[in-house]
Amino acid sequence: MGTIIDHATVSQAGWRSRHSALRIAVAAARACLDEAGCPPNDLDLLVNAGLYRDGNLGEPALASMIQEDVGANPEDPHAGAHGTFSFDVANGVCGPLTALQVADGFLRSGSIRRALVVASDADPARGMTRDFPFAGAGGALLCSWTEDATGLGPICWANFPDGGESFRSTVGYHDGRNRLRITSSELMDETFAVAAAKVAFDCLDRDSTDLADVDLVVAAPARAGYAAGLASGLGVAEERLVVARDERIHTAALIAALHDATTAGRLRPGSTVLLLAAGAGVTAGAALYRVPGRDTP
């Protein structure tokens, strides 16, 4: 019994969308719904976990614009039909895991049947930052509920507060205009890997599952240094660990890792996957995911 991921997609910024997290998110959401054969009106909940967005929009939630642009029950409420609820969460690279937890709660209570988790980032605007370190990219996850024994388990979290020393991004007023400033420490990936490994073992302990029974670790962020640190921290071979192909993908990294693992045929039905994310804070989250469906011999 649990939340299952019906489909995962990723999208890359084009020339016209290179400053628009909104357009990238809409492209990912549309592709996800299309490929899964889910009409937009079937969505009950849309949660966006992206951070770096068009002009650093503060309100509304970017999710409401995504909802309008994909056409998920955008019209005025009327009797005999259902609407869609949209909002944003922010938790850095861990955002999609947070969004999954929110969706899981409402799926579990029966308040909704289908949820879309979206995340995207783009350089907010020309002149705002000199070296935007992340790829203009996004992803979407379509989720629903299953009554069988598969799906998402409880999500474990841990905070290791460092005041933003490992990674920090702010928008502040410097030299006559608002600028995005991103700083990170040299030890960032090492620190994130340690945090992720710690919460991974907490999660396995709570579920009384042995790491040996985990078929695949799907992790974010996607940087090689983090992946290597995590593999050694967990004591698993790097082949059992999947991160997104694009190292520079940020809030959508976990979604992209799921997508890349799926297209590579590595999310086998019946297998046990450990979802792991760590980011600024330092905040780390982990959950076990039992891939639905039956393995074909």
Added chain:
Amino acid sequence: MAKHWLMMETPPDAVRSPYRARLASVGRHLPATRLTTDALMASTRHHTHIDLERLTGIRERRVSVGDDDSFTLAVAAAQDCLSRSAEPASSLDVVINCSITKYRDGLTQWLEPTMSGAVAEAVGATRAMTFDLSNACAGMLSGVMVLNNWIRQGTVERGLVVSGEYISRLGQNAAHHVRNIMSRELASLTLGDAGAAILLERAPDGVKGITVAGFTTVADHSRLCLAYGAGTEPGARMFTQSRAIQKAAISATPLLLDEVLDSVGIAFSDIDWVITHQTSARAIKKGMAHIIEAVGDAPRHDAVISVDHYGNTASTTHTVALIDEIEAGRIRPGDTVALIALASGLELGIILLTVDEELLASHGHNH
């Protein structure tokens, strides 16, 4: 699943949602400095010929004069809230920050790490999972919606929904640009600063707590109120089509209210207090009159108005107004309160709750 427009959490069902959540305590922090509407309008660059006080009913708002920012407002509100609770901060399972503004050290907006993590650390919620939720002025009530869902299922037992809004800077920026009453930055002049916090916990048997919570996004209107980082001014600017928002909200609310009332089998007149988002006294009165006419029934008391002395404090308005009513001793044990969210998105939400004696006692009222 019954067909209703709202995404709704209805009374418990023993299997899926066996528990209820109650408001254990509420807290707020208001900056000491008062800015009157007269003083603000005297600071505009252009001769606007706008009688903002007559238009909105706002006499004054609280503003930070650099002594507070979003983070310090949120922390002070969280501490006020926790000081009224019997349990320590270390017992919190989750802290959700829901502010639009995340200014720290003046007007520096933090994107990462989260403000929730910083608030949790500052108040000593060492065990809590943390994340930020953004949903314009519906942020805190959206946070309540999520936390209520988790508490009902037993995923968590106690959590803090918090917000700090240092948003008056948008009013200062608008004062440079507003020329006349048609200005899309007019609504920015109504903003005030505040911090607010709500502590939710699993209710003991027999305590009603939150009975229904429902939300929807009417996304056709998603572009009616936009705020973003100003290019060449500190802080941000906000552009609002207030009339269009009011019109859409008035037309949608009766149906949504009916859905909520139907789900628990009560009438509008069974509700004691209605606390809407505080935009302007005139808009609240006019909106309520429309809804009362459409529903054909009225709550026991007039809609709560606190915007006249605090202005629009963004995501914190409902909590700030609720505390006003509690501290004045107007809310009695067992009273039913409807919190109605209306925010850019267009976000519409209704949370129905019953206030218990313990909550009132935490503010020094023994009924």
